[in-house]
Amino acid sequence: xxxxxxxxxxxxxxxxxxxxxxxxxxxxxxxxxxxxxxxxxxxxxxxxxxxxxxxxxxxxxxxxxxxxxxxxxxxxxxxxxxxxxxxxxxxxxxxxxxxxxxxxxxxxxxxxxxxxxxxxxxxxxxxxxxxxxxxxxxxxxxxxxxxxxxxxxxxxxxxxxxxxxxxxxxxxxxxxxxxxxxxxxxxxxxxxxxxxxxxxxxxxxxxxxxxxxxxxxxxxxxxxxxxxxxxxxxxxxxxxxxxxxxxxxxxxxxxxxxxxxxxxxxxxxxxxxxxxxxxxxx
Amino acid sequence: xxxxxxxxxxxxxxxxxxxxxxxxxxxxxxxxxxxxxxxxxxxxxxxxxxxxxxxxxxxxxxxxxxxxxxxxxxxxxxxxxxxxxxxxxxxxxxxxxxxxxxxxxxxxxxxxxxxxxxxxxxxxxxxxxxxxxxxxxxxxxxxxxxxxxxxxxxxxxxxxxxxxxxxxxxxxxxxxxxxxxxxxxxxxxxxxxxxxxxxxxxxxxxxxxxxxxxx
Numbered sequence: 001x002x003x004x005x006x007x008x009x010x011x012x013x014x015x016x017x018x019x020x021x022x023x024x025x026x027x028x029x030x031x032x033x034x035x036x037x038x039x040x041x042x043x044x045x046x047x048x049x050x051x052x053x054x055x056x057x058x059x060x061x062x063x064x065x066x067x068x069x070x071x072x073x074x075x076x077x078x079x080x081x082x083x084x085x086x087x088x089x090x091x092x093x094x095x096x097x098x099x100x101x102x103x104x105x106x107x108x109x110x111x112x113x114x115x116x117x118x119x120x121x122x123x124x125x126x127x128x129x130x131x132x133x134x135x136x137x138x139x140x141x142x143x144x145x146x147x148x149x150x151x152x153x154x155x156x157x158x159x160x161x162x163x164x165x166x167x168x169x170x171x172x173x174x175x176x177x178x179x180x181x182x183x184x185x186x187x188x189x190x191x192x193x194x195x196x197x198x199x200x201x202x203x204x205x206x207x208x209x210x211x212x213x214x215x216x217x218x219x220x221x222x223x224x225x226x227x228x229x230x231x232x233x234x235x236x237x238x239x240x241x242x243x244x245x246x247x248x249x250x251x252x253x254x255x256x257x258x259x260x261x262x263x264x265x266x267x268x269x270x271x272x273x274x275x276x277x278x279x280x281x282x
Numbered sequence: 283x284x285x286x287x288x289x290x291x292x293x294x295x296x297x298x299x300x301x302x303x304x305x306x307x308x309x310x311x312x313x314x315x316x317x318x319x320x321x322x323x324x325x326x327x328x329x330x331x332x333x334x335x336x337x338x339x340x341x342x343x344x345x346x347x348x349x350x351x352x353x354x355x356x357x358x359x360x361x362x363x364x365x366x367x368x369x370x371x372x373x374x375x376x377x378x379x380x381x382x383x384x385x386x387x388x389x390x391x392x393x394x395x396x397x398x399x400x401x402x403x404x405x406x407x408x409x410x411x412x413x414x415x416x417x418x419x420x421x422x423x424x425x426x427x428x429x430x431x432x433x434x435x436x437x438x439x440x441x442x443x444x445x446x447x448x449x450x451x452x453x454x455x456x457x458x459x460x461x462x463x464x465x466x467x468x469x470x471x472x473x474x475x476x477x478x479x480x481x482x483x484x485x486x487x488x489x490x491x492x493x494x495x496x497x
Binding site: 010012013067068069070071073074076077078079083084085086087090122129132133135136137171172205214234255258261262263264267268269270271272277 | 283291292293325326334335338347349350351352353354355356361365371372373375376377379381382383385389392412413414420461474476478479482484490491492493494
């Protein structure tokens, strides 16, 4: 089908919006992982990663603020918790930033654990924000929810190794998180093929840039596994950082270039004169 | 209950875009914003091709995905089914545009006029909001004014959307789909129709006719 007004890449959310999914997703993942460390008795070591996670969430929200058309009305975002996942994300963000900052400042395990729970909620809201966008088939795919949550957590676990302690148990957590991300990606990409996602979305998700980021993800997972097998190594920080950076790249592509609209759908052409209608297969 | 709906007879539409022009003139929308558009679609491979003109715009869904995602409650639904935007509440986050499967919403970030720096008379009459989401209103201002005068939307031109009034081929019709005697109800009963993206369960108020009902 060739057409004017056909399916096209969305142009409303650019890298500033993607920045919220990148910085906010990694930040909330880092807060959740730091909370796990704090719950396991390493609150002092988790303080700096927790603070960085809080900064990540704040940075992500600031980027969104820069994107909206009426930034001085931003507080209106809180008005629709009944159905809007964006409102729910915003509502969670306040207590998340407060408890995260308090946890980092006082190295308080209780505040950190509370922040960790809120961070998981924040991450889940981010996933559901994409899922609720009915105009974008690549986001509407049900499997995007576990993928966004898994990648946020994997990025957080990787960042924890990069900026915090390289305890073997944390490396093990990062390996598990990255493996979960691989599984979630596999389910998501298969789902896209199964549901007939737009060709432009699939093309963006098989572009050279995308393949490079996927390669980095694989390298991160292998690096983490090797580090773990060797009982820790200097490469652990780098592998952790790779786990995060590769996730950022994939989310940037997912939010911007792979987000293609549905376009019009005409099941039948009109019957004119002696002609017959044709059924349009999509 | 009243539920306003629009119908487009694809057999009649010739793609003249008069409805688009009438909408732009009446609503003073800036360049690049077309609340009423006519898509020019081509199907098949040469020489076996079909060309179809499809008027489109906000479908005023009964279950509008734009309203569901809107974080500010700026997008609302009236009792008569018309989906509205409160420009005073909207923060211009663009989320509704990503939720609307009909590509019916627009946002402009700076003032622009059709002919350079100066606004035309139509543009001066209706200042287009900047930085917020906008879309087709089914000309709710005309409907409300018409109802106040005792007129019937869809029958009386003064109470009917501009695009329907302007349609040169009679492809567009408007009215209360819940009223069995309204023009749109009769047309829906007499024709074979579809609604776009039915599988998304938005329950749109825009019906497309493609053949007469089988006898």
